[in-house]
Amino acid sequence: MSNKAIFYGSDTGNTEAAAKQIAAKLQADIFDVASNPKDKLAEYKNLILGTSTMGIGDLQDDWASFLSDVENADLNGKAIALFGLGDADMYPDSFVDGMGEIYNTVKAKGCKIVGQVDTDGYEFDASTAVVDGKFVGLPLDEDNQSDLTNERIEVWVEKIRNEFI
Ligand SMILES: Cc1cc2nc3c(=O)[nH]c(=O)nc-3n(C[C@H](O)[C@H](O)[C@H](O)COP(=O)(O)O)c2cc1C
Numbered sequence: 001m002s003n004k005a006i007f008y009g010s011d012t013g014n015t016e017a018a019a020k021q022i023a024a025k026l027q028a029d030i031f032d033v034a035s036n037p038k039d040k041l042a043e044y045k046n047l048i049l050g051t052s053t054m055g056i057g058d059l060q061d062d063w064a065s066f067l068s069d070v071e072n073a074d075l076n077g078k079a080i081a082l083f084g085l086g087d088a089d090m091y092p093d094s095f096v097d098g099m100g101e102i103y104n105t106v107k108a109k110g111c112k113i114v115g116q117v118d119t120d121g122y123e124f125d126a127s128t129a130v131v132d133g134k135f136v137g138l139p140l141d142e143d144n145q146s147d148l149t150n151e152r153i154e155v156w157v158e159k160i161r162n163e164f165i
Pocket of ligand 1: 009010011012013014015016051052053054055056057058060085086087088091094095096097141142143
């Protein structure tokens with residue numbers, strides 16, 4: 001069994017497609033949070049959590065209940081990497097805020113958060129996913145910058161591979 005697992009929530013398939021790409025590169029197991037995989041959280045040392053942002057800065061719907069399972073799980077000693085899908089053109093003031101919400105839930109849980117990304121190359125005005133001048137994980141924008149997605153995933157996967165436990 002892999003020691004890495006991806007948990008993702010997706011409305012129209014963009015986050016799912018990114019999750020599948022990342023899973024293939026890392027040989028990670030993959031779970032849709034809509035299937036309520038909370039028992040799986042304890043089984044892996046390295047977790048990758050992915051969400052799109054809906055509403056104005058809201059988590060993807062299926063994440064709404066799964067996030068409390070993550071909050072109640074024992075994350076001590078695990079490594080966590082985050083990725084988020086968003087649309088910087090239409091929602092420049094809440095770009096990938098869903099990723100910021102997951103970050104705010106896991107940051108005080110005794111886990112190591114890996115895979116922070118520079119804001120260079122992204123055009124947006126505000127995001128709760130930016131902390132200390134960096135994105136807390138990997139933002140992907142399939143609506144405006146889909147041509148950059150493969151390379152962004154490639155670079156990020158190599159980074160987290162080295163930072164994982
Ligand atoms: C109703 C609606 C609201 C959205 N709100 C935001 C938002 O606040 N911030 C953002 O970055 N993207 C927002 N988006 C863009 C989506 O996050 C983006 O299209 C994403 O790729 C969808 O991924 P999914 O198919 O995995 O759900 C919104 C999209 C829709 C349809």
